[in-house]
Amino acid sequence: xxxxxxxxxxxxxxxxxxxxxxxxxxxxxxxxxxxxxxxxxxxxxxxxxxxxxxxxxxxxxxxxxxxxxxxxxxxxxxxxxxxxxxxxxxxxxxxxxxxxxxxxxxxxxxxxxxxxxxxxxxxxxxxxxxxxxxxxxxxxxxxxxxxxxxxxxxxxxxxxxxxxxxxxxxxxxxxxxxxxxxxxxxxxxxxxxxxxxxxxxxxxxxxxxxxxxxxxxxxxxxx
Numbered sequence: 743x744x745x746x747x748x749x750x751x752x753x754x755x756x757x758x759x760x761x762x763x764x765x766x767x768x769x770x771x772x773x774x775x776x777x778x779x780x781x782x783x784x785x786x787x788x789x790x791x792x793x794x795x796x797x798x799x800x801x802x803x804x805x806x807x808x809x810x811x812x813x814x815x816x817x818x819x820x821x822x823x824x825x826x827x828x829x830x831x832x833x834x835x836x837x838x839x840x841x842x843x844x845x846x847x848x849x850x851x852x853x854x855x856x857x858x859x860x861x862x863x864x865x866x867x868x869x870x871x872x873x874x875x876x877x878x879x880x881x882x883x884x885x886x887x888x889x890x891x892x893x894x895x896x897x898x899x900x901x902x903x904x905x906x907x908x909x910x911x912x913x914x915x916x917x918x919x920x921x922x923x924x925x926x927x928x929x930x931x932x933x934x935x936x937x938x939x940x941x942x943x944x945x946x947x948x949x950x951x952x953x954x955x956x957x958x959x960x961x962x963x964x965x
Contacts, residue, residue: 783953785940786820791954792852794869797909798876802841808833813932813963814843818853819956820941823934825894827962832927834881835896835907839928842875842909843960853955855912858945860919862938863897863912864957874908880926881905887923889914892935896926915942 782788806812806829814825827836842848853864854871866873882905889895893914896907904924911928915938931938944951 781953783820783940783944785937786944786953786955789819789954789956792850792869792956794873795867797847797867797873799842799845799847801877801879802838804834804837806833806837806840811965812836812840813965814839814929815959815961815963816848817958817960818937818941819954819958820944821934821937823937824932825929826932827929828927831884832881832929834879835926835928838879838907839896839911840962843962846959847875847909848957848960851957853941853951853957855949856941856945856951856955857949858915858942860916861912861914862941862945863910864955865897865910867909871910874910878902878906878908881907883923883925883927885923887925887927889919889921889925891915891917892931894928894930896928898925913938915939 806827808830810829812827812829814827816823816825827839829836847867848865851865851867852869853862854866854869855861855863867875880903883895887895891914894911895914897910897912898906898908905926907926912925913931941951941955944953944955946952
């Protein structure tokens with residue numbers, strides 16, 4: 743992780759997590775369950791959920807060239823998949839994503855939202871869905887953008903301008919989300935969609951995965 747990445751743990755959230763951990767420990771001492779009782783999922787490592795953190799980064803300079811062939815290799819606790827970045831139609835969005843990956847921003851974050859048969863979403867340092875890298879960029883997706891199976895795009899608040907993005911991204915697992923072209927395009931899963939499917943199958947009614955799924959690393963490769 744380079745020096746440019748500044749993270750700060752959230753005091754109250756960390757305290758709350760610590761209190762929960764203490765309570766869990768007390769219950770374990772009284773015959774309750776502990777982390778070893780967490781459900782095991784075939785193909786996934788047992789990991790702890792990350793703690794929320796604040797991140798402050800400056801927006802990157804444009805270094806990605808339109809049409810440059812770049813692949814994001816996303817290693818997770820449930821396996822590895824690859825995203826073919828669409829630098830032709832989304833040079834600014836892919837540039838930001840590549841920058842964050844190279845800064846080590848995604849390392850240790852999780853997939854905090856899993857809607858089975860629809861999308862899996864991750865990249866939030868605050869864990870709950872409201873976090874980002876400390877900056878946003880805006881790049882309108884092409885008017886003909888369709889968020890179909892395998893497409894990867896950037897998440898945003900419903901009230902945010904079309905094409906605005908920070909760090910959170912989602913992979914479409916449905917045949918077609920039906921979303922209008924408002925979410926910044928990132929690319930498409932080229933390899934390892936079975937891993938995305940494995941994560942997708944962990945969805946619950948509250949849109950949280952039934953076990954934590956970590957992003958161990960995101961690396962950018964040419965080609």
